[in-house]
Amino acid sequence: MRQDRIIRFILMLVAFSAIAGLALIAFFIFKEGVPLIFQVGWRDFFLSSEWHPSEGLFGVFAMIMGTLMVTAGAMLIGGVFGLSLAIVMTQFSGPRLAGALKPVIELLAGIPSVVYGFIGVKTIVPLIRDHLGGPGLSVLACSIVLGVMVLPTVASISIDAFRAVPRSFWEGSLALGATRWQTTCMVMLKAARSGLVAAVILGMGRAVGETMAVIMVAGNSLAIPDSILAPVRTLTSNIALEMGYASGLHRKALFAAGVTLFVIIMILNTAAITLSSNRARAKGGAK
Amino acid sequence: MIPTRKTAALPSGTALAACVLLLFSGCGRREGHAVNVMGSTSVQPFAELVSEEYIRLHPDKRVEVQGGGSTAGIQALASGLAEIGMCSRSLKPQEASDAVPLTIARDALAIVVHRSNPISDLSIQQLREVFAGRVADWKDVGGKPGPVRVITREEGSGTREAFTQLVMAKARISDRALTQESNGCVRELVEGDRASIGYMSLGLVGDAVKPVRVDDITPTHENVLNNSYKLVRPFLFVTNERTGPQAREFIDFILSDKGQSILEEEGLVRAR
Numbered sequence: 338m339r340q341d342r343i344i345r346f347i348l349m350l351v352a353f354s355a356i357a358g359l360a361l362i363a364f365f366i367f368k369e370g371v372p373l374i375f376q377v378g379w380r381d382f383f384l385s386s387e388w389h390p391s392e393g394l395f396g397v398f399a400m401i402m403g404t405l406m407v408t409a410g411a412m413l414i415g416g417v418f419g420l421s422l423a424i425v426m427t428q429f430s431g432p433r434l435a436g437a438l439k440p441v442i443e444l445l446a447g448i449p450s451v452v453y454g455f456i457g458v459k460t461i462v463p464l465i466r467d468h469l470g471g472p473g474l475s476v477l478a479c480s481i482v483l484g485v486m487v488l489p490t491v492a493s494i495s496i497d498a499f500r501a502v503p504r505s506f507w508e509g510s511l512a513l514g515a516t517r518w519q520t521t522c523m524v525m526l527k528a529a530r531s532g533l534v535a536a537v538i539l540g541m542g543r544a545v546g547e548t549m550a551v552i553m554v555a556g557n558s559l560a561i562p563d564s565i566l567a568p569v570r571t572l573t574s575n576i577a578l579e580m581g582y583a584s585g586l587h588r589k590a591l592f593a594a595g596v597t598l599f600v601i602i603m604i605l606n607t608a609a610i611t612l613s614s615n616r617a618r619a620k621g622g623a624k
Numbered sequence: 625m626i627p628t629r630k631t632a633a634l635p636s637g638t639a640l641a642a643c644v645l646l647l648f649s650g651c652g653r654r655e656g657h658a659v660n661v662m663g664s665t666s667v668q669p670f671a672e673l674v675s676e677e678y679i680r681l682h683p684d685k686r687v688e689v690q691g692g693g694s695t696a697g698i699q700a701l702a703s704g705l706a707e708i709g710m711c712s713r714s715l716k717p718q719e720a721s722d723a724v725p726l727t728i729a730r731d732a733l734a735i736v737v738h739r740s741n742p743i744s745d746l747s748i749q750q751l752r753e754v755f756a757g758r759v760a761d762w763k764d765v766g767g768k769p770g771p772v773r774v775i776t777r778e779e780g781s782g783t784r785e786a787f788t789q790l791v792m793a794k795a796r797i798s799d800r801a802l803t804q805e806s807n808g809c810v811r812e813l814v815e816g817d818r819a820s821i822g823y824m825s826l827g828l829v830g831d832a833v834k835p836v837r838v839d840d841i842t843p844t845h846e847n848v849l850n851n852s853y854k855l856v857r858p859f860l861f862v863t864n865e866r867t868g869p870q871a872r873e874f875i876d877f878i879l880s881d882k883g884q885s886i887l888e889e890e891g892l893v894r895a896r
Binding site for chain 2: 462472552559560570579581584
């Protein structure tokens with residue numbers, strides 16, 4: 338009994354230290370960043386694209402737009418491929434193919450982001466530059482690289498969502514004479530919908546936060562991209578590019594960019610948690 | 625189950641202890657006689673080369689060279705983290721209170737284009753127009769028609785600040801410029817993109833890209849030495865009163881004939 342209590346106490350301590358870590362990080366980012374947002378005025382911070390730290394101009398609008406564009410592109414690619422992969426693995430393949438695909442997806446998730454970035458710079462960027470025009474370092478290159486990076490996240494969570502649908506749904510649909518594709522479209526996709534949305538949102542969280550690969554393939558120019566072949570700078574790459582050199586207000590402005598990112602990711606995560614808890618409730622109701 | 629866990633815990637425990645030991649030994653060495661040199665990533669590779677030679681000649685000495693950027697180097701000097709700060713631009717007024725700059729070498733900024741680009745000469749005026757984004761087509765500066773893609777360095781980089789001081793005057797670098805985070809990245813990009821133009825340290829240009837003449841002057845050693853090439857910046861070692869005798873010995877070495885000729889072999893220009 339006493340041993341139990343001690344172990345419980347130690348484990349609680351560990352659990353709370355993780356929470357305390359998060360709280361501390363949030364506290365410091367906000368403490369460093371928020372005053373600057375008020376100092377330059379929230380309009381000049383969020384709604385201006387003039388980022389010239391040496392002149393005291395800190396507008397992150399272009400980078401927010403950049404982050405959103407790149408993320409949307411990544412989700413288009415990663416979402417479509419990830420979802421298709423999940424459908425193939427759960428609906429259209431026997432256990433042998435699914436068993437072969439699963440470790441491949443896991444391996445894909447384990448490749449470090451700098452390797453993705455390097456492959457992007459060495460292969461995708463020259464291809465875009467030579468065949469589609471523009472500098473190659475672009476929204477498109479970034480979306481492709483990020484799309485491949487979020488694919489494992491989207492695929493594996495979608496697979497879980499499909500697996501969580503009661504087998505009787507699938508059997509019932511087939512018994513009524515529906516083909517496999519009809520079953521997938523009309524029954525499985527609908528039944529697993531909230532889980533699939535959560536998969537996409539968690540993938541999005543990864544895309545928003547990715548830095549290294551983005552710096553390498555995005556081109557990092559300050560203007561709002563006017564086409565998918567134009568270069569782009571995201572909030573994360575801006576912080577990573579400039580933090581080594583930043584001091585004073587500039588450093589605070591990078592923290593403020595971090596605050597912006599923090600808020601964007603909080604919104605996405607809250608959405609994901611809400612959706613997946615809806616799913617749990619719906620499942621509970623079905624039983 | 626339990627024995628396996630124990631054996632797994634043992635090596636990780638040892639590893640942790642080793643890490644802690646390493647950490648302390650690192651501290652001890654620094655307090656002993658390692659000279660910490662920190663700052664500009666442009667100066668870093670050259671300082672490393674000289675420090676290797678210095679340690680080879682004096683095996684009892686220790687010099688540790690780290691990057692971080694010019695501004696970070698001066699901050700590290702002020703906070704006592706480093707005894708010598710490396711800086712690849714002139715000091716700013718607010719930085720120079722108790723920091724003493726010492727030119728260890730000079731470096732030219734080369735303007736580089738793709739090897740196939742017929743442009744071989746640009747004036748400073750033209751450079752300013754190109755980098756400000758006001759020249760969108762190579763034919764406007766006498767080249768083959770086609771878009772111009774400007775490559776710059778990130779805000780805060782010593783190379784960028786030197787370029788801004790020397791070329792841009794009051795103009796801003798275009799916000800469409802591609803931003804790369806090192807000399808190597810700029811060279812890599814210019815090497816692969818026919819439409820691009822960038823600036824980088826002359827010592828690192830190599831054969832992969834083509835340096836252009838600026839105001840009719842070819843960027844070479846001789847032209848920097850005789851002061852005819854204009855895009856030149858100082859490489860500084862910055863010290864303050866906390867800089868110790870060990871660090872000063874290293875500075876003396878880098879300023880000696882031996883040290884200077886190492887820097888010269890690597891493409892820099894002598895301090896004097």
